[in-house]
Amino acid sequence: MPESRTNSRDREPASAMEDLARDPASRRRFLRMAGGGAASAFAVFLAACNDDDDDGGGAGRTGGGSRPDPDVANPGGVAANRDMGRDPKEGTSDLEILNYALSLENLETAFYAKVIDSGLFRGSQLALIRKFADNEREHRELLETTVEKLGGKPVAPKETTFPPGTAGEVLRLAAMIENAGAAAYLGQANRIRDKEVLAAALSIHSVEARHAATLNSLAGLPVTPEGSFALPLSMEEVLSTVQPFIDS
Amino acid sequence: MTRANPIVPSLRALEVQGITRGSFILRSALAVGTVYGTGAISPYVQHAFAQRNQGDVEVLNFALTLELLEAAFYERALRLELSAPVREMAQTFGKHEREHVTALKETIDSLGGKPDEAPSFSFPIRNERSFLALAQELEETGVSAYNGAAGQIRSPEVLAAAGQIVQIEARHAAAIRSARGQAPAPRAFDRPLGMEEVLQATEPFLKT
Numbered sequence: 001m002p003e004s005r006t007n008s009r010d011r012e013p014a015s016a017m018e019d020l021a022r023d024p025a026s027r028r029r030f031l032r033m034a035g036g037g038a039a040s041a042f043a044v045f046l047a048a049c050n051d052d053d054d055d056g057g058g059a060g061r062t063g064g065g066s067r068p069d070p071d072v073a074n075p076g077g078v079a080a081n082r083d084m085g086r087d088p089k090e091g092t093s094d095l096e097i098l099n100y101a102l103s104l105e106n107l108e109t110a111f112y113a114k115v116i117d118s119g120l121f122r123g124s125q126l127a128l129i130r131k132f133a134d135n136e137r138e139h140r141e142l143l144e145t146t147v148e149k150l151g152g153k154p155v156a157p158k159e160t161t162f163p164p165g166t167a168g169e170v171l172r173l174a175a176m177i178e179n180a181g182a183a184a185y186l187g188q189a190n191r192i193r194d195k196e197v198l199a200a201a202l203s204i205h206s207v208e209a210r211h212a213a214t215l216n217s218l219a220g221l222p223v224t225p226e227g228s229f230a231l232p233l234s235m236e237e238v239l240s241t242v243q244p245f246i247d248s
Numbered sequence: 249m250t251r252a253n254p255i256v257p258s259l260r261a262l263e264v265q266g267i268t269r270g271s272f273i274l275r276s277a278l279a280v281g282t283v284y285g286t287g288a289i290s291p292y293v294q295h296a297f298a299q300r301n302q303g304d305v306e307v308l309n310f311a312l313t314l315e316l317l318e319a320a321f322y323e324r325a326l327r328l329e330l331s332a333p334v335r336e337m338a339q340t341f342g343k344h345e346r347e348h349v350t351a352l353k354e355t356i357d358s359l360g361g362k363p364d365e366a367p368s369f370s371f372p373i374r375n376e377r378s379f380l381a382l383a384q385e386l387e388e389t390g391v392s393a394y395n396g397a398a399g400q401i402r403s404p405e406v407l408a409a410a411g412q413i414v415q416i417e418a419r420h421a422a423a424i425r426s427a428r429g430q431a432p433a434p435r436a437f438d439r440p441l442g443m444e445e446v447l448q449a450t451e452p453f454l455k456t
Binding site: 087088089128131132134135138139142182186189190191195198199200202203204205206207209210211212213214217223224227228229230231232 | 340343344347348351391394395398399404405407408409411412413414415416417418419420421422423426431432433435436437438439440
């Protein structure tokens with residue numbers, strides 16, 4: 001991702017999803033699809049005779065024959081991917097999602113530490129950035145504890161490099177990272193199996209949204225760049241967004 | 249019923265295992281269908297289907313009432329004398345809440361439920377200051393309400409839609425807090441609220 005881009009979904013509509021983000025009519029359409037899913041589930045049920053309610057895994061909920069490509073996995077599209085033929089939980093685990101979230105929190109924590117060290121910010125903006133950094137650290141700690149509780153191994157922080165810039169450029173980068181963070185949690189919400197993990201993820205999601213909104217404001221971007229309905233991003237989309245900052 | 253009737257091949261997948269009442273009725277009805285033809289079963293299946301979605305409809309109606317309250321609140325605020333940026337915020341946020349109302353109603357309809365009627369509201373706001381103070385309270389309640397209710401949602405589609413909405417509520421809450429000179433993200437984790445607590449928080453604004 002070029003450094004000048006602050007929010008790919010805001011600036012450069014380059015995919016169907018991005019078009020969707022900018023078009024309230026299609027957004028409404030896919031929300032309707034999201035809701036209408038239940039009605040078509042009726043047909044799917046008769047076709048496949050598989051109940052998604054009880055097995056928790058939903059394997060076999062693939063009636064109707066038209067399976068969407070799992071690699072276009074962007075739940076936001078609630079649109080594209082909320083096809084009733086597919087359980088969003090398929091092919092993932094809570095541990096995988098938690099470690100994914102942890103890797104993002106690691107990145108955010110490293111980013112804010114560098115921003116604080118840069119000396120670019122003072123006064124109330126510095127205080128705000130410190131507060132956000134503290135929030136991310138707490139997220140990281142909760143996620144690490146939860147990964148361990150589930151018997152997993154918390155992913156280790158990676159070395160990161162962020163492009164140097166003016167205070168304004170750094171704020172735009174911060175906004176981009178936080179918007180992607182919020183979209184990342186949103187993208188996983190309905191893939192989480194455990195209720196407690198879901199509750200934790202949601203209580204973090206809305207805080208990432210607060211960070212994103214605040215940084216958008218400071219960077220001169222809209223508080224709600226996607227309008228009335230926030231859009232999720234898939235793991236692949238988020239990872240490709242943050243990849244440039246992770247040293248290989 | 250432990251095994252489906254192999255007359256309909258897809259019914260082979262059926263197993264009775266920790267089933268809900270709704271899915272039990274569905275399965276029974278489908279078993280009947282294999283014998284008498286599917287025409288005979290649709291009324292039963294529709295009934296069972298409505299049952300299966302009842303929980304989500306309830307949560308959606310709960311969210312709808314909150315959104316109706318927020319939409320009415322921002323509309324009321326526009327009758328106040330507001331500075332230009334605050335007026336613009338009230339207009340934009342009010343539009344978001346109206347679109348949430350529309351989306352929730354459509355979703356409830358499509359699940360075979362009936363959207364709750366809009367209650368009458370009254371809000372103790374007299375000026376920009378009291379508007380912003382109450383706006384913060386209502387948006388915070390909204391965030392906590394969605395976060396608290398999400399665990400009860402069964403449909404992944406409905407959960408995704410609720411997530412799309414709660415993120416907007418959180419963005420509103422942060423912007424309003426900033427406008428009031430308060431920390432936009434005072435805690436690392438937003439607290440979920442139960443339905444009872446939310447109803448208590450919103451009850452003072454319902455006209456009886």
